[in-house]
Amino acid sequence: MKIKHNYQPNLPFPRSVMLHEEDEEWNRGDWTVIAGVLLLAWALYWLVIHWLDHFMGNWLKWYWEPLTLLLWVPPLVFVNIWGRDPRAWWPIVCGHRVELTEQQRLEAWADAETVEKRLGGPQRCKVYVQLEPNDTYVKFRYRKDAVWYTMFPDSFLKLNRRRQRAKKSK
Numbered sequence: 001m002k003i004k005h006n007y008q009p010n011l012p013f014p015r016s017v018m019l020h021e022e023d024e025e026w027n028r029g030d031w032t033v034i035a036g037v038l039l040l041a042w043a044l045y046w047l048v049i050h051w052l053d054h055f056m057g058n059w060l061k062w063y064w065e066p067l068t069l070l071l072w073v074p075p076l077v078f079v080n081i082w083g084r085d086p087r088a089w090w091p092i093v094c095g096h097r098v099e100l101t102e103q104q105r106l107e108a109w110a111d112a113e114t115v116e117k118r119l120g121g122p123q124r125c126k127v128y129v130q131l132e133p134n135d136t137y138v139k140f141r142y143r144k145d146a147v148w149y150t151m152f153p154d155s156f157l158k159l160n161r162r163r164q165r166a167k168k169s170k
Helices: 028-055 066-082 086-092 102-110 112-118 143-151 153-169
Strands: 096-099 125-128 137-140
Touching (some): 028 066, 066 086, 102 112, 112 125, 143 153
16 A cells, blocks of 8 residues: 555645634634624614613614713723722822932832832822833822922821821721
8 A cells, every 4th residue: 555645635625724823813704703793782782772762752863872882981991091999080180290209210110009009099199100210200189298298208108107007997
């Protein structure tokens, strides 16, 4: 019996279709499935809004019904960036910016969450760490905290430790 080394089975499709590379990007078929699922979800949402509007007196214009989905975008972005607690969204619109010294910048770059917690937590301050070291700063919620921190940074940290101990003892 003779063995064929270049044996290729009869396939209904070219052999190159069978081979997949591990790092291959998503192909068009994957994106169409995802787009189809998203469009289906949007259509179902539109259907629910349409029927609610129909039974409530038809007070929405037809072109506003599919756009009501856009009302969910800002809260989702805020939750993604700032967390679920709306009380922690204050740095978006207010706050007092304080520049950091070189040593404080390095500490913030190493562990911003620990620095933020040591300064009073997300209800009192927010540490912004940017890609550029000169853009790292702290934003305080209250002006008195910002002034106290810039004038007496060591005693500000001691004061915050006392406040945290007092909260734990209550």
